Amino acid sequence: MSTTQIRTNGVDTDTLFATLDAVRLQPALARFQFRASTRWLSGTHNRTTIGGFYGAGAEQAREQEFSIDADHPTVLVGDDHAPTPAEHLLQALGACLMSGLANIAAARGIELGEVTAELEGDIDLLGIFGLDDGVRNGFQEIRVTFHVAGDADAEQLARLVEQARRRSAVYDVLTHGVPVRILSASS
Amino acid sequence: MSTTQIRTNGVDTDTLFATLDAVRLQPALARFQFRASTRWLSGTHNRTTIGGFYGAGAEQAREQEFSIDADHPTVLVGDDHAPTPAEHLLQALGACLMSGLANIAAARGIELGEVTAELEGDIDLLGIFGLDDGVRNGFQEIRVTFHVAGDADAEQLARLVEQARRRSAVYDVLTHGVPVRILSASS
Numbered sequence: 423m424s425t426t427q428i429r430t431n432g433v434d435t436d437t438l439f440a441t442l443d444a445v446r447l448q449p450a451l452a453r454f455q456f457r458a459s460t461r462w463l464s465g466t467h468n469r470t471t472i473g474g475f476y477g478a479g480a481e482q483a484r485e486q487e488f489s490i491d492a493d494h495p496t497v498l499v500g501d502d503h504a505p506t507p508a509e510h511l512l513q514a515l516g517a518c519l520m521s522g523l524a525n526i527a528a529a530r531g532i533e534l535g536e537v538t539a540e541l542e543g544d545i546d547l548l549g550i551f552g553l554d555d556g557v558r559n560g561f562q563e564i565r566v567t568f569h570v571a572g573d574a575d576a577e578q579l580a581r582l583v584e585q586a587r588r589r590s591a592v593y594d595v596l597t598h599g600v601p602v603r604i605l606s607a608s609s
Numbered sequence: 610m611s612t613t614q615i616r617t618n619g620v621d622t623d624t625l626f627a628t629l630d631a632v633r634l635q636p637a638l639a640r641f642q643f644r645a646s647t648r649w650l651s652g653t654h655n656r657t658t659i660g661g662f663y664g665a666g667a668e669q670a671r672e673q674e675f676s677i678d679a680d681h682p683t684v685l686v687g688d689d690h691a692p693t694p695a696e697h698l699l700q701a702l703g704a705c706l707m708s709g710l711a712n713i714a715a716a717r718g719i720e721l722g723e724v725t726a727e728l729e730g731d732i733d734l735l736g737i738f739g740l741d742d743g744v745r746n747g748f749q750e751i752r753v754t755f756h757v758a759g760d761a762d763a764e765q766l767a768r769l770v771e772q773a774r775r776r777s778a779v780y781d782v783l784t785h786g787v788p789v790r791i792l793s794a795s796s
Contacts, residue, residue, distance in 0.1 A: 432651030438686045442738055449741070452734040456696045460703030462724035464619030465715075468707040470700040472692045477734075478684045488692045490677065492704030497665045499625045500708075505659045505675045507705035508778050509643045513657040514701055515789070516647030517679030518694035520655040521687075522737075528652075537649035547639040547664075550709075550776050551629055554636070560781035567792045583793040589737050592694050594747035599786040600730075602702070605754045606770040 433528035466494040518592035535571030620715035705779035722758030
């Protein structure tokens with residue numbers, strides 16, 4: 423007789439908890455290295471491919487390689503083939519908070535309904551354009567507004583958002599920064 | 610007689626310089642707001658749509674709306690429908706540096722050949738998992754290795770990478786951080 427796999431919010435919570443137990447016993451399993459490869463196409467249009475990564479103690483292959491394009495819009499002298507890198511950054515943040523929220527809700531036994539997050543980022547391009555040294559290159563502020571429906575009261579739903587923030591990799595990097603080393607190997 | 614549009618590396622440099630001149634005269638044109646909307650699908654799988662934005666003094670519509678998915682891989686109890694948010698973050702960085710590099714090369718009259726950037730990010734998931742308070746949630750370090758071919762010497766090509774770094778919105782945000790406000794509106 424096979425056991426029934428229980429999924430809450432599409433999350434296999436038994437496997438999730440078993441994974442956490444395995445990592446408790448062998449913390450080195452938690453060391454991951456993610457990778458991406460960006461290729462210039464034309465102008466501001468470029469394509470990033472994402473495939474294997476290291477984690478859970480081994481190289482991990484994927485069944486498919488993912489491909490993501492970026493470009494600038496025409497008002498910024500691009501061809502608008504794809505979102506800007508700054509918009510991709512907002513996407514990474516929204517996605518990270520959302521994935522975490524769904525896992526946390528499942529672990530707490532809260533069934534989610536519709537969940538959305540609206541992101542906005544203010545940026546003054548005088549920085550990037552090199553026209554004002556007093557203006558930073560990046561976003562000046564990012565705002566995220568969550569709308570969470572589920573079978574719990576408003577306070578419990580708000581706590582899901584708060585816990586997602588506390589355990590988000592992308593939120594941590596965006597708010598605290600990360601060392602970035604850039605090497606140039608001319609060819 | 611029509612004028613010939615000169616494009617270097619696919620960049621319309623006349624329009625690029627005219628845009629910079631316009632912003633010098635009217636700096637408020639450089640104020641932009643980018644937006645993204647993330648919707649939960651199932652488990653760690655979610656979809657972000659990216660459409661209009663504010664910039665150059667007006668709301669800017671796009672001909673098409675862009676859609677980007679994220680998920681966790683099976684080893685992290687996801688369904689591997691799409692890259693992880695952490696990989697999307699690497700993509701945003703690679704794309705930002707690459708778009709900048711192409712514009713800078715065009716402005717300097719350097720014709721590019723093949724240009725690629727390999728990105729790696731180290732992350733210890735003990736932080737996200739809540740198993741070690743001494744481990745951060747996000748990447749511990751990100752490395753980017755550029756391979757730049759073009760009709761200039763190695764030093765000039767390396768300077769393109771350095772200037773792309775100096776004028777990158779995403780690099781600035783990742784290395785210096787940005788205020789992020791998260792609001793929760795239960796529904």
